[in-house]
Amino acid sequence: MNSPIKVIAFDVFGTTVDWHGSIMQEIQQMGLNIDADQFANAWRSGYEPAMAEVRKGAKTWTKIDVLHRMILDKILDDFKITHLSEEQKVHLNLIWHRLHPWADTVEGLLLLKRRFKIVTLSNGNLGLLANMAKFGGLPWDLILSAEVFRHYKPDPETYLGVADIFDVQPHEVMLVATHTNDLKAAKSYGLKTAYVHRALEFGANQIKPIPDVSDFDLSAADFIDLAKKLV
Amino acid sequence: MNSPIKVIAFDVFGTTVDWHGSIMQEIQQMGLNIDADQFANAWRSGYEPAMAEVRKGAKTWTKIDVLHRMILDKILDDFKITHLSEEQKVHLNLIWHRLHPWADTVEGLLLLKRRFKIVTLSNGNLGLLANMAKFGGLPWDLILSAEVFRHYKPDPETYLGVADIFDVQPHEVMLVATHTNDLKAAKSYGLKTAYVHRALEFGANQIKPIPDVSDFDLSAADFIDLAKKLV
Structure with missing residues (x-):
C-alpha cells in the first residue's frame, strides 16, 4: 500500500479483545447455572439498541x-438470576473492563506502533478502555472514545474526530475493525x-463467515498479519 | 499516607517535561541569533493570557x-526573526510535542504505574500529549486533556472530570504538579x-524557590521520590 497512513484507529470490542x-469464562467461573454462551451474546446484543437511543437523541449522553x-x-x-448482591452486579458489569485481548493483539500492536500512531476508536467509555488497556497490556499511543466526541460510531464526528x-x-487515518458496518461508515467519511x-x-457456536471485503483497502487474518501487510 | 488514592493525575508542562x-536546546541548534532562554520564557508566558481568553469566553474553544x-x-x-518559512514555523511550533521528560520522570511513572492508574491532566491538546508520550516514552494509562472536558485548568470541570x-x-484522585495554583484549585475541589x-x-537564570507547601498532602523532590512516598 503506497498510502501515507499516519494513524491507525482500532475498533475494540470483538476486533481487539474477545x-x-x-464473558463466558467469567460466567462459568461464577458457577451460575446458565448457558454462558447465550448469556454473553444476549448482553452484547442489547448494546446496539441502547446506543441507538443515545444516537437518535431519545436519551442524553x-x-x-x-x-x-x-x-x-x-x-x-x-435468565432468572435473582441471588446476586448489588456489589456482585457492579463487579460483573465491570467485566467489560477485564476483556482479554486476542492472542495476536499485543504482538501485532507493538509491531504497528513502531511505524504508526495506534489509537482506539471505540464506543466504550474512557475509564473502561483505560482499565482494559492496563489489564491486557494494550500499548495504545492514545485512547480515543465516543466519550471524547460525545457521539457514538457510526456518527461522522467519531471518524473525523480522529483526524482532527x-x-x-x-x-x-486507517480504521481497523471486524465489523463491516463500522468500516463502511469510516470509508464513507x-x-x-x-x-x-x-x-x-x-463464540464457537456461531462462527462468523468471511464477509465481502472488496470495498476495503486491506483484509487481514489478525493483527500480526495486518502488521506484515502495513509495516 | 493512609489514603485510598486510585488515580494519580499529572500536570505535564514543567512538572513532567522540561x-x-x-525549547532552549532546539532554538540553539537552529542557529537563531537570539537569547534562547528569553525566547523560551517569552513563548511560555504568552500561554496563561491566551487560555484566559478561552476560559472567560472571549474566544471559542x-x-x-x-x-x-x-x-x-x-x-x-x-525577537526580529523574519526569515523562517511557513514550513519552518509549523515545525518549530510542534516543539511542544517534542519536549523531553525530566531525568526521573519515566522511572518514577513506571514505579507509580504498578500501584495506581497514572494519567495526564494537562491543558495541552490530545494530539500534542499523545505525540509527546510517544516521543518521550511516557507510560500513561490514559491521556486526559482540557480538550476532553472543553475547559482549561483551573476550571473545576477538569479536576472533577478525572474522578468522573x-x-x-x-x-x-491525586494531582501532581509543580505549580501551586494548580494544586490549590485541585484541593478546593x-x-x-x-x-x-x-x-x-x-531555566538556570531563574531558579524556582521552594514555595510554601504546607497546604498540600505531599511534597517530593522528583517523581522517584514521589513513588517512594506513595508506593
Missing part, C-alpha cells in the same frame, strides 16, 4: 458502563479501512 | 497548538495534592 470468550448495566439488569431477569485530533487528513477476521467473535 | 530546556502558534508569531516578531471518568470520588519541585522549570 468479549465473548472473556450515557456512558457504555451505564448502558451495560441497564442491559445486565434485564438479562439477569431473563492529530491534525491529519481523513485518508491518513474518507478514512482508509482494514478488515480483520475474528471468526470466534460470537 | 519545556524550557527542550481553541487548541493549545493554535494558541502556541499565535504566541509564536508574536514573539518571532518581537474513573467513577471514583475526588479524594481518590476535593482532590489530594502532591507538589514536586522543578527548580529549573524556567
Whole structure:
C-alpha cells in the first residue's frame, strides 16, 4: 500500500479483545447455572439498541458502563438470576473492563506502533478502555472514545474526530475493525479501512463467515498479519 | 499516607517535561541569533493570557497548538526573526510535542504505574500529549486533556472530570504538579495534592524557590521520590 497512513484507529470490542470468550469464562467461573454462551451474546446484543437511543437523541449522553448495566439488569431477569448482591452486579458489569485481548493483539500492536500512531476508536467509555488497556497490556499511543466526541460510531464526528485530533487528513487515518458496518461508515467519511477476521467473535457456536471485503483497502487474518501487510 | 488514592493525575508542562530546556536546546541548534532562554520564557508566558481568553469566553474553544502558534508569531516578531518559512514555523511550533521528560520522570511513572492508574491532566491538546508520550516514552494509562472536558485548568470541570471518568470520588484522585495554583484549585475541589519541585522549570537564570507547601498532602523532590512516598 503506497498510502501515507499516519494513524491507525482500532475498533475494540470483538476486533481487539474477545468479549465473548472473556464473558463466558467469567460466567462459568461464577458457577451460575446458565448457558454462558447465550448469556454473553444476549448482553452484547442489547448494546446496539441502547446506543441507538443515545444516537437518535431519545436519551442524553450515557456512558457504555451505564448502558451495560441497564442491559445486565434485564438479562439477569431473563435468565432468572435473582441471588446476586448489588456489589456482585457492579463487579460483573465491570467485566467489560477485564476483556482479554486476542492472542495476536499485543504482538501485532507493538509491531504497528513502531511505524504508526495506534489509537482506539471505540464506543466504550474512557475509564473502561483505560482499565482494559492496563489489564491486557494494550500499548495504545492514545485512547480515543465516543466519550471524547460525545457521539457514538457510526456518527461522522467519531471518524473525523480522529483526524482532527492529530491534525491529519481523513485518508491518513486507517480504521481497523471486524465489523463491516463500522468500516463502511469510516470509508464513507474518507478514512482508509482494514478488515480483520475474528471468526470466534460470537463464540464457537456461531462462527462468523468471511464477509465481502472488496470495498476495503486491506483484509487481514489478525493483527500480526495486518502488521506484515502495513509495516 | 493512609489514603485510598486510585488515580494519580499529572500536570505535564514543567512538572513532567522540561519545556524550557527542550525549547532552549532546539532554538540553539537552529542557529537563531537570539537569547534562547528569553525566547523560551517569552513563548511560555504568552500561554496563561491566551487560555484566559478561552476560559472567560472571549474566544471559542481553541487548541493549545493554535494558541502556541499565535504566541509564536508574536514573539518571532518581537525577537526580529523574519526569515523562517511557513514550513519552518509549523515545525518549530510542534516543539511542544517534542519536549523531553525530566531525568526521573519515566522511572518514577513506571514505579507509580504498578500501584495506581497514572494519567495526564494537562491543558495541552490530545494530539500534542499523545505525540509527546510517544516521543518521550511516557507510560500513561490514559491521556486526559482540557480538550476532553472543553475547559482549561483551573476550571473545576477538569479536576472533577478525572474522578468522573474513573467513577471514583475526588479524594481518590491525586494531582501532581509543580505549580501551586494548580494544586490549590485541585484541593478546593476535593482532590489530594502532591507538589514536586522543578527548580529549573524556567531555566538556570531563574531558579524556582521552594514555595510554601504546607497546604498540600505531599511534597517530593522528583517523581522517584514521589513513588517512594506513595508506593
